[in-house]
Amino acid sequence: MRDQVSVLFTEEQIARRVAELGEEITASFGNREICVLGLMKGSLVFLSDLIRRIPLDLTVHLVRVTSQREQAAGRVLTEIVYSTSVPLEGKDVLLVDDIVDTGITLSYLLAHIHEHAPASLRVCALVDKPEARKIDVHPDWAALPVHEPQADRFLVGYGLDWMEHFRGLPFIGTIPRPAAR
Ligand code: IMP
Ligand code: MG
Numbered sequence: 709m710r711d712q713v714s715v716l717f718t719e720e721q722i723a724r725r726v727a728e729l730g731e732e733i734t735a736s737f738g739n740r741e742i743c744v745l746g747l748m749k750g751s752l753v754f755l756s757d758l759i760r761r762i763p764l765d766l767t768v769h770l771v772r773v774t775s776q777r778e779q780a781a782g783r784v785l786t787e788i789v790y791s792t793s794v795p796l797e798g799k800d801v802l803l804v805d806d807i808v809d810t811g812i813t814l815s816y817l818l819a820h821i822h823e824h825a826p827a828s829l830r831v832c833a834l835v836d837k838p839e840a841r842k843i844d845v846h847p848d849w850a851a852l853p854v855h856e857p858q859a860d861r862f863l864v865g866y867g868l869d870w871m872e873h874f875r876g877l878p879f880i881g882t883i884p885r886p887a888a889r
Pocket of ligand 2: 749750869
């Protein structure tokens with residue numbers, strides 16, 4: 709299976725961007741404590757590298773959502789299926805996402821988190837595909853913006869999966885776009 713993956717971002721390129729983002733995020737939070745909320749499972753590898761580049765007091769929490777997309781009916785059902793207990797009220801929250809594609813998952817999560825009255829809420833994504841957006845929502849930081857024609861490729865590796873496979877690749881690569889996901 710691995711031989712079907714072509715490299716898009718190397719391990720070194722990713723590490724450089726993660727280090728840069730860590731510095732930017734650190735500077736922007738001043739000396740405040742951060743509540744880092746990682747979106748499972750795609751952001752796990754990114755999350756573990758990123759928090760080691762943010763030398764501030766921080767706590768780490770996880771949340772998991774599912775999306776069922778009924779293309780024909782044009783309906784999307786997004787729901788939170790797992791969450792570590794996170795007291796978000798009054799906290800400076802940094803949501804760590806894997807890929808912002810249509811924006812449906814992110815906008816749902818942002819609305820949900822806002823209900824818990826955080827002091828601030830910002831988003832850091834590993835990959836941003838701005839041209840694929842169906843909902844106008846944007847991460848505050850994106851490590852790797854991917855534009856046309858690459859935006860049409862399906863990305864795997866460094867935590868990103870296709871049907872749960874490829875999460876352990878140390879780089880990000882593309883596979884021929886699967887028919888359904
Ligand atoms: P959105 O709700 O359409 O923005 O979808 C975001 C989610 O879809 C991400 O969190 C990923 O889990 C998944 N996703 C979107 N594009 C890709 C891709 O190219 N590779 C792997 N997962 C993807
Ligand atoms: Mg996913």
